[in-house]
Amino acid sequence: MTTGDATNISAAPSERVEVPTRWINAALDVPFELQPPLAPTEDRPVVVEDFEWLWPRECLEIELRQGVYGEEREIPIPPDVLDGYKSYRPTPLFRARRLERALNTPAELWFKREDQNPGGSHKLNTALAQAKYAADQGIRTLVTDTGAGQWGTALAFACQRFGLDCVVFMVRKSFDEKPYRRYLMEMLGATVHSSPSELTEVGRRVRKEDPDSTGSLGMGMSEAIELVRTTEDHRLALGCMSYYAVMHQTVIGVETAQQIALAGRQPDVLIGCVGGGSNLMGFAGPYIASLAKTGKPRIVAAEPASVPCLTSGDFRYDWADYNRTTPRIAMYSLGSDFQPPPIHSGGLRYHGKTPLLSALVHEGFIEARPLDQRAVFEAGQLFFRTEGILPAPESAHAVLAAIDEARAAAEAEEERVIVSCLSGHGYLDLAGYADVLQFG
Amino acid sequence: MTTGDATNISAAPSERVEVPTRWINAALDVPFELQPPLAPTEDRPVVVEDFEWLWPRECLEIELRQGVYGEEREIPIPPDVLDGYKSYRPTPLFRARRLERALNTPAELWFKREDQNPGGSHKLNTALAQAKYAADQGIRTLVTDTGAGQWGTALAFACQRFGLDCVVFMVRKSFDEKPYRRYLMEMLGATVHSSPSELTEVGRRVRKEDPDSTGSLGMGMSEAIELVRTTEDHRLALGCMSYYAVMHQTVIGVETAQQIALAGRQPDVLIGCVGGGSNLMGFAGPYIASLAKTGKPRIVAAEPASVPCLTSGDFRYDWADYNRTTPRIAMYSLGSDFQPPPIHSGGLRYHGKTPLLSALVHEGFIEARPLDQRAVFEAGQLFFRTEGILPAPESAHAVLAAIDEARAAAEAEEERVIVSCLSGHGYLDLAGYADVLQFG
Numbered sequence: 016m017t018t019g020d021a022t023n024i025s026a027a028p029s030e031r032v033e034v035p036t037r038w039i040n041a042a043l044d045v046p047f048e049l050q051p052p053l054a055p056t057e058d059r060p061v062v063v064e065d066f067e068w069l070w071p072r073e074c075l076e077i078e079l080r081q082g083v084y085g086e087e088r089e090i091p092i093p094p095d096v097l098d099g100y101k102s103y104r105p106t107p108l109f110r111a112r113r114l115e116r117a118l119n120t121p122a123e124l125w126f127k128r129e130d131q132n133p134g135g136s137h138k139l140n141t142a143l144a145q146a147k148y149a150a151d152q153g154i155r156t157l158v159t160d161t162g163a164g165q166w167g168t169a170l171a172f173a174c175q176r177f178g179l180d181c182v183v184f185m186v187r188k189s190f191d192e193k194p195y196r197r198y199l200m201e202m203l204g205a206t207v208h209s210s211p212s213e214l215t216e217v218g219r220r221v222r223k224e225d226p227d228s229t230g231s232l233g234m235g236m237s238e239a240i241e242l243v244r245t246t247e248d249h250r251l252a253l254g255c256m257s258y259y260a261v262m263h264q265t266v267i268g269v270e271t272a273q274q275i276a277l278a279g280r281q282p283d284v285l286i287g288c289v290g291g292g293s294n295l296m297g298f299a300g301p302y303i304a305s306l307a308k309t310g311k312p313r314i315v316a317a318e319p320a321s322v323p324c325l326t327s328g329d330f331r332y333d334w335a336d337y338n339r340t341t342p343r344i345a346m347y348s349l350g351s352d353f354q355p356p357p358i359h360s361g362g363l364r365y366h367g368k369t370p371l372l373s374a375l376v377h378e379g380f381i382e383a384r385p386l387d388q389r390a391v392f393e394a395g396q397l398f399f400r401t402e403g404i405l406p407a408p409e410s411a412h413a414v415l416a417a418i419d420e421a422r423a424a425a426e427a428e429e430e431r432v433i434v435s436c437l438s439g440h441g442y443l444d445l446a447g448y449a450d451v452l453q454f455g
Numbered sequence: 456m457t458t459g460d461a462t463n464i465s466a467a468p469s470e471r472v473e474v475p476t477r478w479i480n481a482a483l484d485v486p487f488e489l490q491p492p493l494a495p496t497e498d499r500p501v502v503v504e505d506f507e508w509l510w511p512r513e514c515l516e517i518e519l520r521q522g523v524y525g526e527e528r529e530i531p532i533p534p535d536v537l538d539g540y541k542s543y544r545p546t547p548l549f550r551a552r553r554l555e556r557a558l559n560t561p562a563e564l565w566f567k568r569e570d571q572n573p574g575g576s577h578k579l580n581t582a583l584a585q586a587k588y589a590a591d592q593g594i595r596t597l598v599t600d601t602g603a604g605q606w607g608t609a610l611a612f613a614c615q616r617f618g619l620d621c622v623v624f625m626v627r628k629s630f631d632e633k634p635y636r637r638y639l640m641e642m643l644g645a646t647v648h649s650s651p652s653e654l655t656e657v658g659r660r661v662r663k664e665d666p667d668s669t670g671s672l673g674m675g676m677s678e679a680i681e682l683v684r685t686t687e688d689h690r691l692a693l694g695c696m697s698y699y700a701v702m703h704q705t706v707i708g709v710e711t712a713q714q715i716a717l718a719g720r721q722p723d724v725l726i727g728c729v730g731g732g733s734n735l736m737g738f739a740g741p742y743i744a745s746l747a748k749t750g751k752p753r754i755v756a757a758e759p760a761s762v763p764c765l766t767s768g769d770f771r772y773d774w775a776d777y778n779r780t781t782p783r784i785a786m787y788s789l790g791s792d793f794q795p796p797p798i799h800s801g802g803l804r805y806h807g808k809t810p811l812l813s814a815l816v817h818e819g820f821i822e823a824r825p826l827d828q829r830a831v832f833e834a835g836q837l838f839f840r841t842e843g844i845l846p847a848p849e850s851a852h853a854v855l856a857a858i859d860e861a862r863a864a865a866e867a868e869e870e871r872v873i874v875s876c877l878s879g880h881g882y883l884d885l886a887g888y889a890d891v892l893q894f895g
Contacts, residue, residue, distance in 0.1 A: 133843020135882070198885040199845070202888060400643060403573020445638040448638060449638045
């Protein structure tokens with residue numbers, strides 16, 4: 016169900032599945048040392064004071080203390096945020112039996128549905144928290160970048176709920192091709208700019224050098240940062256790269272763990288698509304402790320073959336934004352000046368991956384899998400035909416990886432419990448489906 | 456929740472709310488005589504043999520026997536259809552507390568969510584049944600007309616599930632302006648034509664007379680009928696005008712009655728938007744018996760002020776299609792050759808209203824309310840901002856009527872339980888929102 020209010024009768028979630036009241040600080044469960052963020056141009060760890068101008072203070076503290084240095088494994092969710100969660104959580108975990116039958120597999124295919132959330136994706140789980148921190152601190156405006164627009168929509172929704180203004184730099188390719196997502200943000204009162212824009216120095220510079228630039232998430236982030244730097248009471252919001260976003264998203268994994276246990280199952284494999292990495296890490300984060308101890312469950316990160324960050328990038332210190340303003344982060348990266356190919360999964364065109372995910376891939380705990388765009392869209396279509404649910408192109412990466420796992424299980428004649436995160440819906444990505452699958 | 460499989464753990468609907476196993480033949484509860492359908496050009500009631508070439512036999516029998524002449528009040532739902540229902544039902548009934556707070560009303564605003572169904576609307580409830588009847592009869596192809604595309608999408612989904620081909624005549628205005636809904640149908644394997652088309656005599660005639668014709672639902676129906684008449688193993692499917700569609704939709708009302716009773720409430724008012732009338736009559740149908748006996752609950756039909764069928768049309772015998780091929784039906788009508796204004800609620804541009812609804816309005820049992828397009832879209836925006844749910848423009852009519860009721864309750868200082876049907880989502884109608892509310 017989507018609106019899991021206590022008065023939502025059909026679902027009566029309170030009898031069975033509780034909306035989690037704590038996030039998991041999964042970095043503590045990692046069985047090796049994580050490398051701290053470094054100052055942008057000096058070889059020393061970042062301290063809170065370096066970036067108070069940029070982030071809401073609470074975000075910064077999570078990023079720098081709880082993420083890498085903190086000691087609390089479970090972080091209480093603030094009441095206002097929990098109240099927001101309860102308006103749409105718990106989200107359903109369902110078994111895709113018709114898809115299983117279509118694949119003739121002995122495997123079980125389970126999907127955690129974040130696609131029915133307000134804004135259409137998992138992103139609201141962190142947007143609500145970031146807006147709440149900002150409102151408490153007296154910040155007036157949150158500024159961000161967005162690719163396909165799922166993050167921008169979630170932030171716009173959270174900002175209007177907490178009485179904040181919202182400014183979004185939307186990657187030009189998506190701005191032009193996905194006007195509907197822009198309309199959604201504007202309906203929620205956000206101001207949306209096509210990035211690179213004429214609004215910032217970095218935007219103007221890029222447009223001068225390359226008038227046809229279709230933009231990138233890193234570039235949008237640089238524009239957002241510049242606006243924050245030059246305007247009072249503005250702060251940055253980040254949808255995925257940050258550790259705090261990962262932590263907020265663990266609400267997905269904590270819920271899933273309850274639900275799959277209620278079904279009498281234990282997951283053999285957890286699968287998610289990765290843009291920055293927050294949906295996979297939020298979904299799989301609560302399982303890191305078990306993974307570190309027992310090697311189970313396996314965790315699979317599905318990424319586009321054309322943005323092969325985890326599968327062909329380098330693990331190194333790099334900036335999160337194009338303009339090299341952010342802390343340097345130990346992560347897999349294709350380079351902060353990476354110009355993504357114009358694939359349709361706007362949310363997966365980012366050059367880096369969140370440090371926790373990167374480190375776990377680097378140390379061999381998480382498997383990364385590059386996927387071909389056409390096969391991804393075909394998987395999305397099959398899912399729509401069998402289950403009546405249209406996944407976002409981003410989420411269709413997880414669907415394809417799940418299908419591949421189910422086929423491997425059939426080959427090995429193995430019963431396998433495959434649990435995947437369906438991070439968003441694809442109703443606003445139909446032009447992409449039509450283009451790749453050549454109909455319309 | 457959307458996918459109400461028995462294994463959908465978060466919702467566990469089986470413990471509280473059952474998916475109904477019977478439809479309600481609400482025509483039997485009407486406290487006056489209903490007028491039977493008449494032959495297209497002779498003054499005699501239609502018999503099954505007149506139209507076996509046009510409809511699946513089972514549909515025709517419901518239309519002619521159970522609807523007006525039948526004696527069974529509860530009709531068992533066939534197992535295949537019930538199995539289909541169980542993949543997405545029960546749908547949630549939820550209380551819009553944030554909207555209530557925004558309106559500062561003592562009224563309770565409840566909404567029955569059919570927007571998360573596969574296909575994005577209530578239409579699947581009848582599409583599954585019609586496809587099942589056709590498949591049982593050995594029919595190869597179902598042909599239909601669609602406005603905004605919600606019905607076409609539902610039928611395409613049901614057809615591929617039951618192994619049938621699907622041909623859709625889509626009103627030209629929507630075909631041109633809502634390509635995404637067309638893509639959805641094509642992803643599901645349907646063939647979609649812009650209506651009026653060059654494929655039929657009636658289409659060619661209209662195009663010749665008026666090359667700029669934006670089409671109408673009645674015209675699309677005439678094209679569908681002609682294709683059925685001239686092709687073997689093809690039959691007509693209808694999304695709303697028919698009595699059988701109304702009957703199938705009572706699954707909504709039967710579920711709602713269970714849910715609202717579980718919440719310890721009785722509805723004072725039931726509200727739905729009306730195109731042909733199937734969502735309102737399916738939603739309110741199970742309450743007709745009570746309405747006839749006690750005058751409660753009130754039932755409100757929300758229609759566009761620019762297609763004022765119930766509020767300014769005549770109650771008379773008229774044809775359901777432009778070309779006057781269908782039975783003549785006793786209904787409110789703006790005339791079968793009505794050329795609807797190009798409003799954005801493509802599903803509400805139909806010239807007539809289903810006979811049961813028409814008769815109940817005519818006899819004073821159901822109130823009709825004409826609503827202004829701009830106010831409708833503003834209501835949709837407010838609903839999105841407060842509840843995070845984007846209603847289809849059609850459904851936003853119900854939202855506005857509910858808001859008006861809540862305001863009236865505030866004025867009267869009355870606690871009022873207002874229950875409305877949210878028939879579909881608006882993600883594919885954002886161009887309409889942008890146009891009317893002037894953003895983007």
